[in-house]
Amino acid sequence: MSSPTDTSGELRIDVYLRDGTLASLAHDVREGLTATPKSLPPKYFYDSRGSELFEQITELPEYYPTRAEQSILDEFGAEIVDQVQPEELVELGPGSARKTHALLDPMLDGPGPRRYVPIDVSESAVAECADRLSAEYDNLAIHGIVGDFERHLDRVPRNGDRRLIAFLGGTIGNFDAGERRSMLRKVRTQLRPDDRLLVGTDLVKDRERLEAAYNDSAGVTAAFNRNVLNVINSNLEADFEPERFHHRAVYDDEHRWIETRLHAGEAHTAAIRGLDMEVSFADGEYIRTEISCKFTEDSLEREYAGAGLELLDVYTDPERLFALSLAGPCDG
Numbered sequence: 001m002s003s004p005t006d007t008s009g010e011l012r013i014d015v016y017l018r019d020g021t022l023a024s025l026a027h028d029v030r031e032g033l034t035a036t037p038k039s040l041p042p043k044y045f046y047d048s049r050g051s052e053l054f055e056q057i058t059e060l061p062e063y064y065p066t067r068a069e070q071s072i073l074d075e076f077g078a079e080i081v082d083q084v085q086p087e088e089l090v091e092l093g094p095g096s097a098r099k100t101h102a103l104l105d106p107m108l109d110g111p112g113p114r115r116y117v118p119i120d121v122s123e124s125a126v127a128e129c130a131d132r133l134s135a136e137y138d139n140l141a142i143h144g145i146v147g148d149f150e151r152h153l154d155r156v157p158r159n160g161d162r163r164l165i166a167f168l169g170g171t172i173g174n175f176d177a178g179e180r181r182s183m184l185r186k187v188r189t190q191l192r193p194d195d196r197l198l199v200g201t202d203l204v205k206d207r208e209r210l211e212a213a214y215n216d217s218a219g220v221t222a223a224f225n226r227n228v229l230n231v232i233n234s235n236l237e238a239d240f241e242p243e244r245f246h247h248r249a250v251y252d253d254e255h256r257w258i259e260t261r262l263h264a265g266e267a268h269t270a271a272i273r274g275l276d277m278e279v280s281f282a283d284g285e286y287i288r289t290e291i292s293c294k295f296t297e298d299s300l301e302r303e304y305a306g307a308g309l310e311l312l313d314v315y316t317d318p319e320r321l322f323a324l325s326l327a328g329p330c331d332g
């Protein structure tokens with residue numbers, strides 16, 4: 001369902017969410033909260049408040065991934081652009097797109113117009129980054145897509161331009177192995193032989209550092225986590241009381257992921273009027289709200305191979321906290 005909201009000149013934003021998202025939220029909430037253990041997909045964190053809280057997370061002293069990825073982009077962004085020579089940058093889940101400058105600056109160094117296509121479920125994120133970048137870059141056409149990159153990748157307009165698809169921030173780690181494979185396969189369908197994919201992944205490291213990043217002392221991650229209940233309250237007429245849930249994030253070293261949960265502080269029942277259902281919680285029972293997988297440089301090759309992609313290069317920061325990997329289609 002498309003309803004273009006702005007088609008003026010070089011800035012255009014197409015919105016594919018709204019009705020469809022409400023239907024998928026209703027489906028996912030019913031399925032997740034009747035499962036054992038209860039769970040919710042992380043994409044519902046990101047209403048405008050959730051996007052704002054995520055931005056605050058990126059500034060926290062404990063949350064190293066953003067700074068580590070920024071340092072890799074600062075060091076290697078120009079080299080990557082030089083190698084790929086993209087005419088178009090498609091970014092999956094850009095959020096504020098602050099790090100994207102490290103790719104856009106070298107892309108816009110040469111002659112000729114370039115295009116940027118951010119696709120994000122957060123309408124505020126797409127609108128704000130599109131406005132900011134269109135004011136900053138003269139030679140950049142921006143075609144924002146408010147959509148779900150699991151469902152709407154085929155809406156990304158295609159012309160003959162060489163494309164770089166960026167999936168930064170470690171967001172791919174918020175999928176489990178099966179979901180990652182299917183996501184990477186979908187991305188693969190959007191790549192022609194000379195196109196490339198650039199993915200940010202957090203790397204395995206000591207438990208203490210990982211858990212500190214997701215249990216910050218200022219409580220911002222806790223507020224971000226609880227925000228998913230506000231999203232359900234507003235959209236599905238529910239009466240969750242977020243403060244009745246405790247935030248907890250634990251590293252599971254068997255699965256190599258941080259598992260983020262909301263634990264009920266006491267036994268109670270919440271009503272979701274929009275779904276005509278009630279959800280009961282035992283004292284301490286939890287909802288799993290996110291996994292955040294951690295990778296090794298070796299595991300990346302297998303991730304790509306399973307999706308018809310070939311790993312071409314891996315870039316890391318000096319502390320090897322985070323990795324950026326560049327891949328292309330296997331038969332490219």
Ligand code: SAH
Pocket residue numbers: 042043046051054058066092093094095096097099119120121122125147148149150168169170171
């Ligand atoms: N890339 C940015 C933001 C990461 S936060 C960075 O590195 O800082 C994750 C972003 O992905 C959010 O902006 C969120 O709204 C978006 N997102 C999460 N799931 C999504 C989905 N299924 N489709 C589109 N965007 C999604």
Ligand code: AVI
Pocket residue numbers: 057065169170171172173174213214221290291292
């Ligand atoms: C967006 N994503 C990669 C973040 C992460 O680190 O998994 C989301 C996040 N959750 C808690 N803090 C940050």
